[in-house]
Every structure is written in structure tokens, then in C-alpha cells.
Amino acid sequence: MRGETIEQIFHSAVEVFAHSGFERAKIDDVARHAGVAKGTIYYHFKGKEELFVALMRDGMEKMTEQIHRQMGREPDPLRRLRALLQAQVEYLYEHGTFAKLLLSESWGSVERQQEFRAKIRELVELIEEVLIQGAEEGSFRPQMSHHDTAVAMFGAISVSVLQDLFSPERTGTREERVAGLVANLEKLFVDGVVVSKGKT
Known part of the structure; x- marks a missing residue:
């Protein structure tokens, strides 16, 4: 019962905070x-700040869990990167109001920033791990900073989803838009990191 109550509060808090x-x-x-x-x-919760921090922590943990599930035990770095991209886009689309909060309201108090950065760091480290694995195996280009590239990729995915979600010009079903966005981001990232045959 406690879990159901918390979920109910979180669901409502997302809507209220976003609105x-x-x-x-x-x-x-x-x-x-x-x-x-x-x-x-x-x-x-002691108050609004603690509720917000708990809400964002819960959302980030669920997104990380979904990414882990979709990546599974896939050993190939390119497939892992594609699975990660697909999972993050799908989660943010499914939780569009959370995505809006993620980018607009998470940089407030010191406590909020610390919690936000810690959870973002977990996701960035996942991307970075895949980039390093690919570079070590020779299938990805070495980056001047794998961390900076991972941060940029995380940000590009998040902002791209948010832009599409709130764009008045968007057309097609959600499934079609998700597929199109994943394809565009995949091309951008893959072209940016994958070593073409005959090149180093």
C-alpha cells in the first residue's frame, strides 16, 4: 500500500511541478x-524540496533500469550503444512530463543539483563505458574525452526528445516519431564514433 501511495504522489507531483x-x-x-x-x-516527505528530489531520483533510477534491461548482456559495443539510445528515447517519450522537469527544474537548490548530477553521472558512465569498449576493440574512434562525448550524447538525446514532444509541427503517431528520432540520433552518433572500413 505504501508503494502505491508513493507512486500516486509521484505521478501527481510530476504533473503539478511541470504545470x-x-x-x-x-x-x-x-x-x-x-x-x-x-x-x-x-x-x-518533509516538504516540497524533498518530494521533488525523491521524485527525480525515482524517475532517473527507473530510466537507468530500463536502459540496463534493453542493453542486456549484449557484448557488441555498437549494439549496446543502439540499445541504450533506444531505451532512453522510449523512456523519455513515455514520461514526457518527467523529461520536461528533468531539463527545466533540476538545477535549483544545492541538494537538488547534487542528486541530479549523481543520477546523471550514472547514465553518462554507461555511455562512456560503451564508447571506451568500442575504442579498445577498434570499432569506435578514440575520443579526446570519452566523458565529454558521453555527456554530449546524453544531452542531445534528452533535448531532442523534449523538442519533439512539445513541437506544434510534429506529425505521425508516437511510435513513428520515436522510430524517426531514434534513427536520426543513431545516424548522428554512429557516424560520429564508428570507424569506417579502411579508416582509423
Whole structure:
């Protein structure tokens, strides 16, 4: 029951924070949207800041878990990179409001920044690990900084999804848009890191 209540609060908090912004959002609004008493939220969280940090931590952990699942035990670095890309795009599309919060509201308090950076670091390290593996095996170009490349890739995926989600010109079904975005990002990243035959 506790888990269901927390999920209900998180779901409502995402909507309220995204609609009102962190500063203007109120615990009363979250409680009303979730259909729970305000005291229930304060039983689990000290206040709005702690709720927001827990919410973002939960979302980032779920995205990381989904990426791990889709990557599986695939040994080939190119396939691992494609699986990672597919998983992150799919998760952010499925949780578009969370994606908006991720890029717009996570740089506030010191506590929020520390939590945000720690969770982002886990995802960046996954990308970096794949890039290093590919470079060591000779299938990816060596990067001046695998870390910087991984950060850029994570940011490009996140911003591209957000741009498409909130674009008034978007057409097609969500599945078609996800497939198109994954294909475009894959071409960009693969062309950027994969060694072509006959080149080093």
C-alpha cells in the first residue's frame, strides 16, 4: 500500500511541478491532484524540496533500469550503444512530463543539483563505458574525452526528445516519431564514433 501511495504522489507531483513550475507549485495542489490528504505527503516527505528530489531520483533510477534491461548482456559495443539510445528515447517519450522537469527544474537548490548530477553521472558512465569498449576493440574512434562525448550524447538525446514532444509541427503517431528520432540520433552518433572500413 505504501508503494502505491508513493507512486500516486509521484505521478501527481510530476504533473503539478511541470504545470506550475517548482517555485509556484504547492503541496496542497499535489495532494488534491493525488486524491490524498496533505498530511499523507508530509508523512513521507518533509516538504516540497524533498518530494521533488525523491521524485527525480525515482524517475532517473527507473530510466537507468530500463536502459540496463534493453542493453542486456549484449557484448557488441555498437549494439549496446543502439540499445541504450533506444531505451532512453522510449523512456523519455513515455514520461514526457518527467523529461520536461528533468531539463527545466533540476538545477535549483544545492541538494537538488547534487542528486541530479549523481543520477546523471550514472547514465553518462554507461555511455562512456560503451564508447571506451568500442575504442579498445577498434570499432569506435578514440575520443579526446570519452566523458565529454558521453555527456554530449546524453544531452542531445534528452533535448531532442523534449523538442519533439512539445513541437506544434510534429506529425505521425508516437511510435513513428520515436522510430524517426531514434534513427536520426543513431545516424548522428554512429557516424560520429564508428570507424569506417579502411579508416582509423
